[in-house]
Amino acid sequence: QKEVEQDPGPLSVPEGAIVSLNCTYSNSAFQYFMWYRQYSRKGPELLMYTYSSGNKEDGRFTAQVDKSSKYISLFIRDSQPSDSATYLCAMRGNTNAGKSTFGDGTTLTVKP
Amino acid sequence: DAGVTQSPTHLIKTRGQQVTLRCSPKSGHDTVSWYQQALGQGPQFIFQYYEEEERQRGNFPDRFSGHQFPNYSSELNVNALLLGDSALYLCASSRTGSEAFFGQGTRLTVV
Numbered sequence: 001q002k003e004v005e006q007d008p009g010p011l012s013v014p015e016g017a018i019v020s021l022n023c024t025y026s027n028s029a030f031q032y033f034m035w036y037r038q039y040s041r042k043g044p045e046l047l048m049y050t051y052s053s054g055n056k057e058d059g060r061f062t063a064q065v066d067k068s069s070k071y072i073s074l075f076i077r078d079s080q081p082s083d084s085a086t087y088l089c090a091m092r093g094n095t096n097a098g099k100s101t102f103g104d105g106t107t108l109t110v111k112p
Numbered sequence: 113d114a115g116v117t118q119s120p121t122h123l124i125k126t127r128g129q130q131v132t133l134r135c136s137p138k139s140g141h142d143t144v145s146w147y148q149q150a151l152g153q154g155p156q157f158i159f160q161y162y163e164e165e166e167r168q169r170g171n172f173p174d175r176f177s178g179h180q181f182p183n184y185s186s187e188l189n190v191n192a193l194l195l196g197d198s199a200l201y202l203c204a205s206s207r208t209g210s211e212a213f214f215g216q217g218t219r220l221t222v223v
């Protein structure tokens with residue numbers, strides 16, 4: 001079983017919809033939780049990162065971490081066609097950045 | 113700021129050959145991590161370099177090796193290429209207190 005499991009998708013929503021992307025994990029040592037966006041054939045782009053449990057908001061994006069349930073989510077409000085991409089969750093322990101464990105990604109398509 | 117740059121962008125090699133991929137970190141970053149991303153999967157950690165030494169390593173065979181230079185740039189070497197080594201190879205740079213930033217990757221195809 002993988003340390004990080006991500007809802008596989010694909011996910012297709014109309015423009016303006018609220019999108020929910022989710023990951024579960026099994027390693028209690030994970031302390032930092034990240035969401036990356038990856039366009040086709042490109043490198044991942046860091047969207048948000050959160051330390052420990054709680055919520056973090058940045059514009060249309062909200063990241064939630066529930067360490068008691070080992071569950072993290074990314075919400076996208078007012079989704080746009082430009083949000084169409086693969087979203088990767090990633091997490092790591094309280095060590096240096098760079099060695100992270102990733103989910104396999106959820107591919108999102110936002111239709112105009 | 114040029115960000116993380118990787119070269120080459122694409123590469124085609126034959127089974128059994130050796131390949132070298134290169135990475136220049138983001139300005140101010142001193143740590144370089146390498147990942148392998150197979151099609152439809154998330155990136156898998158290969159190893160990390162800091163102060164010119166391998167600091168951490170993932171579950172990859174010794175055919176995968178690397179190097180970091182005094183200017184913090186890095187190389188990933190893969191020997192005796194297998195068809196299964198075909199993937200997008202990603203370099204990520206970071207420094208203490210920052211999260212990792214990824215380059216655009218090198219797409220390696222082994223035929």
